[in-house]
Amino acid sequence: MRFQFPIILLLVILLFACKQNPSNDKKVKVIATTNIIGNCLENMLDSHQFSVQSLMGPGIDPHKYKASHSDIKLLNSADVIVYNGLHLEGKMSQILEKLSKTRQVVAVSEAIDKKEFILVDSQAGLYDPHFWFNLGLWRTALDKTVKQIQKWYPNIDFEKANKYLAEIDSTNMWAKSQLLDIPEDARVLITSHDAFHYFGNSYNIQVKALQGISTVSEFGLKDIVELIDFIVGNQIPSIFIENSINPKSINSVIQGARKKGHEVALGGELFSDALGDAQNPEGTYVGMIKYNVRTIKKGLNHD
Numbered sequence: 128m129r130f131q132f133p134i135i136l137l138l139v140i141l142l143f144a145c146k147q148n149p150s151n152d153k154k155v156k157v158i159a160t161t162n163i164i165g166n167c168l169e170n171m172l173d174s175h176q177f178s179v180q181s182l183m184g185p186g187i188d189p190h191k192y193k194a195s196h197s198d199i200k201l202l203n204s205a206d207v208i209v210y211n212g213l214h215l216e217g218k219m220s221q222i223l224e225k226l227s228k229t230r231q232v233v234a235v236s237e238a239i240d241k242k243e244f245i246l247v248d249s250q251a252g253l254y255d256p257h258f259w260f261n262l263g264l265w266r267t268a269l270d271k272t273v274k275q276i277q278k279w280y281p282n283i284d285f286e287k288a289n290k291y292l293a294e295i296d297s298t299n300m301w302a303k304s305q306l307l308d309i310p311e312d313a314r315v316l317i318t319s320h321d322a323f324h325y326f327g328n329s330y331n332i333q334v335k336a337l338q339g340i341s342t343v344s345e346f347g348l349k350d351i352v353e354l355i356d357f358i359v360g361n362q363i364p365s366i367f368i369e370n371s372i373n374p375k376s377i378n379s380v381i382q383g384a385r386k387k388g389h390e391v392a393l394g395g396e397l398f399s400d401a402l403g404d405a406q407n408p409e410g411t412y413v414g415m416i417k418y419n420v421r422t423i424k425k426g427l428n429h430d
């Protein structure tokens with residue numbers, strides 16, 4: 128009898144605690160592969176109804192990313208899994224395929240007609256996956272992805288989603304106006320890997336990179352020499368490193384150009400396949416676009 132009171136008290140406390148903390152268990156659990164997708168969905172889905180998590184953190188290269196045991200556990204606990212597709216998460220394709228049999232899995236790229244994408248290899252049916260740098264295309268894909276999620280969870284409030292899509296539209300307009308005054312002959316963007324073709328097409332900037340559209344592909348001395356010759360021949364003022372890629376190769380290009388008598392500056396770090404740290408402005412999709420636009424504008428206007 129002596130122990131009855133504390134046990135009852137404990138139960139009351141537990142009940143009270145449960146009532147005070149409505150857990151995430153009641154929310155629809157959405158797992159995004161990249162933090163670019165995760166941040167966009169966070170901004171579109173009501174946080175009372177959905178919890179959104181990203182698998183890949185700041186600076187993580189999605190081309191090379193392999194899911195760990197804890198990732199697989201997390202993915203198995205999701206209600207909805209959203210990924211980019213177009214082979215961006217190349218090392219995760221088998222796991223995503225397997226998960227699609229038991230979970231609601233959607234690729235953001237599925238929402239877009241293939242002809243809108245940049246075709247890289249027609250024989251292999253390979254498309255450039257970095258289409259978040261075409262803001263018009265990306266906002267359409269996000270809109271359709273959320274509408275797909277709405278088919279599964281019909282009570283989505285679209286006000287938040289529409290507000291965010293309008294923010295992407297205004298960011299696109301702002302980017303266009305910012306990049307307008309880069310002189311014609313300086314409109315060349317050189318980076319580590321080919322992530323910026325959609326960006327280049329959107330804002331009329333020629334894009335060249337050391338490595339192809341996937342960081343998985345190798346590049347050799349020949350690629351470095353060719354890029355150095357291009358930089359020296361065209362008197363390119365600046366080239367850029369990327370947050371998800373080792374800057375070593377770009378630094379060797381800078382040194383190679385110097386040996387040939389041309390000083391090419393490091394224009395700064397661009398955010399390509401992953402956002403920056405969450406506490407920084409480039410830790411959001413819109414913030415990342417703005418940061419890149421400012422960095423490119425400053426780097427290419429260098430004299």
Ligand SMILES: [Zn+2]
Nearest residue numbers: 322340341400
């Ligand atoms: Zn990439």
